[in-house]
Amino acid sequence: MQLFVNDLTVIDFSYCCEQRGIVGESWIVDVLLEGELNEMSMVLDFSVVKKQIKSIIDNAVDHKLLLPINNSMVSVENSTTQPDSEYVDVISKRGSYFLQSPAQAFAKIAAETINISSVTDYLTKIIKAELPENVKGLSLVLREENIDTDYYHYTHGLKLHDGNCQRIAHGHRSKIQLFKNEQRDFTLEKQWCDRWADIYIASEADRIEKSDIQLSKSAHSTLTDEHQYFSYIAPQGRFDIAVPTNVLDVVDCDSTVELLADFICRQLKKSYPNDSIKVIAYEGVAKGAIAYD
Known part of the structure; x- marks a missing residue:
């Protein structure tokens, strides 16, 4: 017997890519379970699928930076300045990124490349270990939202958020309507x-001097004049990132979707002062904010 739940959840995260650098992404998750009926004549209660399996997926990858630890582009070591934190150095063809974050902000995946296949394998192993004995098979489908217009991938962090959005390198694949x-x-x-x-979208309010950034020794020896520095302290701990200028946009506000919609609206209004402007900005899949002037 098979049990399925489509659109179980959406995972919003960023990942390290050798070609593109740090990339924000959003994938929809479908799940298919196969097994014998239990004492309730179910493969698994839908409430368990929707709560427990969704929670496992969220805890494993959602709002994290996914690291392909079998690829030499990424190096990870324990922080010497913050407890339960790690330094991550990412050397891509697009630029070099250096971070310090609480360890829970990273997902280490034993692969050369972060893609749908490697993340599916990673999640499948984690979920199978938590399933009851009557569930013999698990199939996950991770897929992008079908977008027939232009879209962008962005990475950011929200220092004022008391949940996982505070992590300084998580992201989204988003469409926009102007x-x-x-x-x-x-x-x-x-x-x-x-x-x-x-x-990478950073807030000007989070900018710090190079002398105040907390990064690995290797990072400090690799930084160039092209890097800009941002840091904040949030409920989960201290977050630091050094980002090259060519992959960075610094905004005059926090990077919530509400304020990003307003930021875009204000920029457009400067260019078109005599026109009415409306911005529908998405944060990942099926959610977002509207600003207008």
């Missing part, structure tokens, strides 16, 4: 999606 005088403008949408392609 309207000028109540008419959708696909040209403007493409311009913003090009601007924020595989971008």
Whole structure:
């Protein structure tokens, strides 16, 4: 007997890519279970699937930076300055990123590449270990949202968030809808999606001096004039990141989707002061914020 739940959850995360650097992503998760009926004549109670399995997936990868630890582009070591924290150095062809975060902000995946296949294998092993004996088979489908217009991938962190959004390197794959005088403008949408392609979005308020950043010794010997530095203390601990300028956009606000929508609206209003502007900004799949002027 098989039991399925489509659209069980959406995982929003970032991952390290040798070509693209740190990339924000959003994947929808479908689950299929196979096994014998239990004493309730069920393979597994739907409430268990929706709560327990979703929780396992969320705890494993959601709002984390996924590290392909079999790839030499990534190095990880324990922090010498913060308890229960780690230094992560990422050397990609697009640029070098250096982080310090609580260890729970990272997911170490034994693979050369982070992709749907490697993350599916990683999650399948974790979930199978928690399933009851009558469940003999598990199939996960991780998939991107079908978007027929332009979209962008961004990475950020929210220092004021009391949940996992505070992690300084998690992200999303998001579409956007921009309207000028109540008419959708696909040209403007493409311009913003090009601007924020595989971008790190930082808040100016979180900028610090190079002398105050907490990173690995190797990172300090590798930093260049092209790096900019950001740090904050949130409920889970201290977060630090050094990001090269070519993959960075620094905004004058926090990077919640509400304030990003407002930021885009304000930028467009400067260019088109006599036009009405409406911004529908998405944060991953099927959620977002609307700003207008």
